[in-house]
Amino acid sequence: MKLLYRGIGYENQPSTLEVSEGEIGGKYRGQTWKIHRPKQNLRHPLFRELIYRGISYRV
Numbered sequence: 001m002k003l004l005y006r007g008i009g010y011e012n013q014p015s016t017l018e019v020s021e022g023e024i025g026g027k028y029r030g031q032t033w034k035i036h037r038p039k040q041n042l043r044h045p046l047f048r049e050l051i052y053r054g055i056s057y058r059v
Helices: none
Strands: 002-005 008-011 019-028 031-038 049-052 055-058
Touching: none
Parallel strands: none
Antiparallel strands: 002 008, 019 031, 049 055
16 A cells, blocks of 8 residues: 655555464453464564664663
């Protein structure tokens, strides 16, 4: 999908995540809802190297 923001065009890159449906988590307005868990283990790096105005720092 082609999008436009402040005059700059870009392509949408939708993220895909496979999930498995788990046990019943509860009820909301009379309907039951189930817990969804990702099939693959998501690991985020503890630190990310970022740059702001030419100065690098870790988050």
